[in-house]
Amino acid sequence: MKKTKKALASLAIAGMALSAVPYNAFASTTVPTRLAGTTAEQTAVAIADQTGWTGAAVLASSTSYGMVDALTAGPLATFLKAPILLQGAGNTLNADTKAELQKLNVKTVYVTSGTAVISQSVLDQLSGMGITVVSLGGNDRFETSANIAKEMVKLGASVSKVAVAYGWSNQDALSIASIASAATEPILLTEKDSVPPSVQSFLASNSNITSSDVIGGTGVISDAVKADFPNAARHFGTTAYDTNNQVIQDFSSSLKFDNVYVANGKTGIDALAGAPLAAQTNSAIVLTDGTVPAAATFVHSKLASDGVVTALGGTAVVSDNVRIGIENGTTTPAQGDLAVTSVSAISATSFQVKFSAAPADTSKVSFNVTNTGSPVTLSTTWDSTNTVATLTDSANLPEGSYSIDVKNDTTDLGTSTVAITAQKIAKITINSSKLAVTTATATNAQAGYATFTVQDQYGNDITDSYLANNITWTTGVGSITVPTHGVLKVDPGTTNLLTFSTVVITGYDSTSGVSTSATLNTSTAAGTLSGITLNKLTSANNAVLQAGDTSDIWYIDYTATDLSGNVTNDYNLVKNGLITTGNDYELTSSNPYVHAKVVQDPNDSNKAAIQVTVDSTAIQMDMPVTITAMTYGGSPSSLNLTLKKQADVNTFTIMAPTASIASGEYKQIPFVAYDQDGNQLTKYSDLSGVVFSPAYTNSSTAGAKLVENPDGTASLWYQAAANNTNQSQPGVITASVPETGKVSTITVNVQTAVKANTLSLDSSVLTSTMQAGGAEQRVDFGHKYGGLSVLDQYGRSMDFTALNKYGDGGAAYNATTNPNDRFQVVASAGAGSALELYQTYGDGSVASSASSSVVINGVGTNGKGGEGVEIKSLVPGQQNVTFNLYDVQQKDSQGNLLTNPSSPDYSKLTPIDSKSVTFSVLQNTxxxxxxxxxxxxxxxxxxxxxxxxxxxxxxxxxxxxxxxxxxxxxxxxxxxxxxxxxxxxxxxxxxxxxxxxxxxxxxxxxxxxxxxxxxxxxxxxxxxxxxxxxxxxxxxxxxxxxxxxxxxxTTDPVAKSVGVSVDTTVPGVTLSADKTTATINASDLTVGEYLTRYINAAEPDIQAGANHLSTDVANGKNRAPIYFYATDSYGTKGMDLASVSLVGNSNGLDATGNTIAHTTTTNGSIAIDQYGRITSNTLQSGDYFTVTAVTTSGLVQTIKIVVQ
Incomplete structure (x- = not known):
């Protein structure tokens, strides 16, 4: 018999100074039996530490909807020697992941999801840490897998073989992950019956790939798809876990069994992070569904005598029983042996069902509960061993006999009958041995305190329930009340309690007949507590105790005992047991800026909490703080803290912009700022003291300024000076922090004035072959159809759909308000009669008559922008259509205009760039x-x-x-x-x-x-x-x-992103370069229009058709030129938003409800209802307001709207 495997003992490090050892030297050559944290992110950190890799990392999403993007990241991570770290939902980089990135000195992070899953804010935080971000996320999981494979090839990986897994079954990709990673074998995802175009494209462009491993049977990847991959070999089983077993056996010759890893196949996230670690030692990853899978038998037969089986994740995902079972080769018994051992009522709201063993799949276990034949719906929870199920109702179950039938899939495990009796008091216990006596200082009123507990017939503590309120309490020395749950207060009236050596208290419940009586010694000690210990300072958001932080509240964890020696947190006992000052029950604080007092626990008013707050006073340095709590008879307890100096800007570093800045442009400049503790600062309010030179004054003069974004963060903007020369000119920007004297300076090369340089025509938008007799095609600059784009001389896209150039103060393209004013694109039909051209407009309409040439930009006859051209076939033949890009301000050698720019004669101009398409119009035959x-x-x-x-x-x-x-x-x-x-x-x-x-x-x-x-x-x-x-x-x-x-x-759509649609073809409507600020004419915000695409269609008001909401929302009518929308998992914009609200903004201005606008110069206002519908508008030029939209999945988008 194989000897029982022994786990790793310890790693000895000797003969060297620890400070001289690089981090990766600590990576152990042996692996512990479990790598886990309390979160998936922490587990990934533990795995990363084990790899010993530094310098680079892969960042994947830990969310259920985002993890699929990273299923194929293992081979790239292994090739780069980069651990996989995780990021959850939200806009803040996970703290554990951030700490690990810093510890591993990571300089490059490869991100496997788009910004809909891992937000741009997180990517910006990575950049702010000096980390280069490489984004690999595609439009779907298939394109992401191809992007990861492309990146491997790009980085020099020798790829001759690929693994192929079904894109909608995580387990198959995870089964091959460590094996493919060790073999530098990219993992590509596919549909069952078709190969996605992105994967086809990758294969077509990499002829070196000569063989493939297809993971899974024909139920997930058809033979037809398998045939589309070169020399494909299939590895499969009847289930995903059988496939995992087969993959391990098929590749056993390339695997080593000194280490084996086990991960939960349902959650999958730990296996994803563990793949690179397993690849280091050519180890297999065994997947479990909560049981010991069949793969355990084969793994046990191969496991080295001193081999280690390591669980990835905590016991909640991989139990010790499963890990040891794989180590010993003991699989979970067949479910034919599963039996129900007992069924009982454990409370008035719940039943407990115990099993002889853990079911293979708890989701297949059903409980049919009936009461006199009527079905009863209960929620089911399982314990950590999956052998005990608890069936619970949200309220007390009616008294009666209940039938509980248990089935495991189709196997009936029997029916039990259990009685629920009306919940009643079964036991009353007076816990105190002494009656604590207090005397109020102001009134000299006396009171005695004792504690009690109440249990029902099931042994549950019901002291806090309504039943306990029905107990009648009596004493011979006065009256008794129950001020808080579990506490008795004796009011002696005019009698002095201290004249009695003992006091008898009796409790009686008339409903159940249960009673209790206790004789308590009367305490002569002052107060209600015998002692208290202050343990530690806590905060819900882990905030540091910092001067001036009036927004955070801290609490002191404590342990208090009453006069009978019982641990208590009762509000009355703690409040009356401590020596406090004032009516606020304040404790002693050594620092005048820090205050501690006894309050009612915000989560349970019956309990006492010790609250700590800080006032708004600023301090010059860190200060010590001692908070002391004293009982009347016990020893004082002190907690020593440090009040940190308020967060002030210590350094502000301007960074070079990634894109060119041209003459007169207003562009964002990246920066990073840190406080004195090295924490990054991003809020405008924290950075407003930074001084810039030259400072921004207007759009005509060079200068820099901080701008408050709608979310309260700051961005740095630079207005470049006009550069009328023929070469770049330096622009110097300096930022200084007056408090620290630290200065940052960069020199920006301000390029010459922007000019249109290149015209691009996307051939995929136009099909060059058309049927005679009225076939139609349309192109524009992306407002409706797309196909055309113009780049300036710096390779940047120019916006030809807008009527106004975005930017500060309407900053223009070389003294024009709009690129269309100077640079124009004209479509012209060549010689022939095969087709004709028509002008199209931004609203989708088309001119009634054909033209030999069509201007595709500028203001059309409908007063809007977004123009394009329609190409319509007539008779068979061939004919060219030429797209010319012109500068209507073109001059001759003497500096004279060649034509009138407001009414140009294009024949006098030389095109800047041209594109031509030859159309073949076919006869029917x-x-x-x-x-x-x-x-x-x-x-x-x-x-x-x-x-x-x-x-x-x-x-x-x-x-x-x-x-x-x-x-x-x-x-x-x-x-x-x-x-x-x-x-x-x-x-x-x-x-x-x-x-x-x-x-x-x-x-x-x-x-x-x-x-x-x-x-x-x-x-x-x-x-x-x-x-x-x-x-x-x-x-x-x-x-x-x-x-x-x-x-x-029927899979419900999930919001993947929330965006803002800004129709810049409407005159006066513009959008800032960072897409956070829009401008609009007040007249274009019409009462009755919506700032939403769709919202809350199920709301009663909409269903009732109030104010025509039903018609408007359902049909997407009456949208304002600016509105919010959600893009869902189907790639559509048909999802409802959860809410749209006016929110506060800068300069201390606040919204009142949802009705008041935020203004800068006037008293105008705007009101919107809960559906984003504009209900009133008195806005005037200079006003602004800020709106936030929230999706049902918690995504948030905010935009500031300025009225001009």
Whole structure:
């Protein structure tokens, strides 16, 4: 028999000075039996310490929805020798992760999620620590896996083999993680029946990849998909855990079994972090579902005699029984042996069911509880061993007989009958042996105190319940009241309690007949406490005791005993037992700026808390503080603290901007600031004392200033001077901290004035082959259709959708208010009659007549921007369309304008840049077939009745194309599509939605106007499927059909990000470069419009149709030019926001409820209701207000809106 494996003893370090050893020298060559923390982040830190790697790290999300992005990070982490650390939701870098990054001297962090999962604020904090951030997150988990693989290749990894796992089953990717990591084998994720385009692209661009390991059976990865990977070998089992077992066996020749790791396959996060550590020693990771899996048998047979099995995570995720079972090869018995050993009532609200062993999967254990045949719904919790289940109701269960039937999946484990009797008092205990006597100083009134407890028939403490209030208390020396739970107060009236050596107290409950009586010695000691010990200072947010911090409250943890020696925290006993001053019951503090007093615990008013607060006084240095508590008869207890000097700016370092700054531009400059304790400062209020030179005065003069962001943080902005030369000019910025005398200076090279330099045309937006007779395509600068962009001479994108250049004071492109004023793009049709051009507008409309040339930017006839061009086919033939970028202020050699800029003659101008597309317009006989785009992902089951605008956000929109003899796509003429149908009543074709390109409907036969919505399903269903069939009037005069499968899912959308839509095509509407501040004309904030896309559609007011809310919200009507939206897990903007509120902003201005605007120069105001609907508006130029939107998942977005 194999000897029992022995765990790691200890690591001896001798013969060297610890201060001389680099951190990674402490990484142990042997591994303990458990690597764990109290959180997933702490467990990752423990694993990181074990690797001994420093200098770089991978940052992954620890959230359930974000972890999938990092499933494939193990091979990259191992190649980089970079541990995987974790970050939860929220805008603050996890404290444990931050400390580890600093300890490991990390200079580069690779982030596996986008900013919707790991926020930009966290990335900024990393940058502020001097860490280079490399973002690898893609649009979905599949693209992220490809991005990680690309990064490995980019960094020089020799990649000839890939592992492939199903993208929707975490366990399969985790099973291969350590093995693939050790082999420098990227892990790619795939759908079951199709290879995602991002993965296809990676494979196509890396011809060195000659073999693949496919993880999982055909139930998760089809044979067709397997065939798309080079020389693929499949490794699988019947379940995810069987697959894990098979993977370990299949790769056992490359594994070493000196160390084996075990992780929870359901949570997965610890296995993710542990993969690089396991790869160090070519070790396997065994996955468990709470039981000892079958893999234990094989692992035990291979485990070295001194091998170590290490649990990743605490006992809540990997129990000691599971770890030891894998070590010994003892798998969990078959569930046929599972039995219920007892069922009992343990309180008036709950039952307890005990099992002979832990079920393999507690989620498959069901409890059918009935009372006289009626079902009773109870919540179920399991203990740490998964052998005891507690079934609980939120209130007392009705008295009666209950039947409890227990099933393990389909196996019935029997029915038990248990009685619930009405909760009643079963025992009353007077705990005190002495009656504590106090005398009020002001009134000389006397009172005696004692304590008691009450238990019900189940042995539960019900001292705090209403039943205890029914006890009648009597004594021969006066009256008795119960001021707080479990405390008796004896009021002797005019009698002196101290004249009695003993006092008899009796309690009686008339309902149950239970009584108690005790004879208490009358204490001659003053007060109600015999002693107190002050233990430590605590804070809910771990705040340091710091001068001037009036926003935080601290509490002193203490231990107090009453005169009978019982530990107590009762408010009356503690308050009357301590020597205090004043009516606030203040304790003694050695520092006048720190105050301590006895208060009622904010979480339980029956209990006493010792509260510590700090006043607003500033101090010049750290000061000692001693807080002392004294009982009347016991020894005093003191707690020695340090009052830290208030957080002041110690250093303010200006950093070089990452992008060019050109003449007259107003740009953000990065910085980092720290207080005297090395804590980073980001709040505007903490940094307002920093002095800048030159200081900002206006948009015409160079200068820098701090700006308060809507969230209260600060950003540094620099107004560059005009540079009218032909080369860059230096601009010096200096920041100084007067209190410390520290100075930071940088020199910014202010480039020459911005000019349009490059015109870009995205060929994927335009299809060069069109059917004759009215096929349509549209392009613009991204307002509706996209396809065109302009870069300046510094490679930066220029905004050609806006009517105003954003920036401070309307800072302009070279003395114009807008790039469109000077630089214009014109589309012109070449010789021929195959097609014609039409002007399109920002609202989706199109000019009624064709033009030989179309200006694609500037203000159109509708008064808005966002213009584009429509290309419409006429007759067969070929014809060029040329896009020219012009400078309408172009001058000749004498400095004279070549044309009038306000009415330019383009023939006199030389284009800055040109792009040309040759369109082939085909005759009908050249169209040889038809095809339809595939719908790769399931659509959400949203439609419950008539299709609303919200429903359309979730619709599928496959385009229908003609094809040439060579298979090339052809844009079909309007009228070609004759109908669309689905073969399942779970779906419906939306005939009213209009095509995103043609803006036409299905009834007009437009190729891009086939929309399919999924209906809400029966609660028993999680999804559905159908075939979408489209009928086409063929070029040959016959009817043709194309079909594509389509699926739906009931999985609720989850908000991944919250954003703000700012329609800059509306005159006067602008958005700042950092996207936190917008400007708008007061007249464009119309009463009745919404600052939201969708919000709270289930609210009663909306359902009732109050103020037309039902129609407006459901149909997405009446949106203001500025509104909030949430982007969900389906990639749509159809989710509700939770709330939209006006919030406080700078200069001490506050919102009153949701009705008052924040102003700078006038008394204007704006009011919005809980749905973000503008209910009144008297704003004037110079006013501003700040609005915050919150999603149902807790994401927050804030924007400041300035009225001009």
């Amino acid at each position: 050249d169209i040889k077939g038809y095809t339809i785009d595939k719908v790769a992902n399931p659509i959400y089951t949203e439609v419950g009745g008539n299709i609303t605008a919200r429903d359309t956000d979730f619709e599928a929109n496959p385009h229908v194309w003609g094809t040439t003899a060579g298979g090339g796509k052809v844009v079909l003429a309007d009228g070609s599509i004759k109908g669309a149908y689905v073969d399942s009543s779970d779906f419906t074709v939306d005939t009213t939605n209009t095509g995103g390109i043609t803006q036409g409907s299905l009834s007009a036969g437009n190729y891009d106007s086939v929309f399919v919505a999924a209906k809400q399903l029966d609660p028993s269903k999680t999804g559905s499927s159908a075939n979408l069939t489209v009928t086409i009037q063929g070029a040959d005069g016959l009817i043709h059909t194309v079909t594509t499968p389509i699926t739906s899912t």
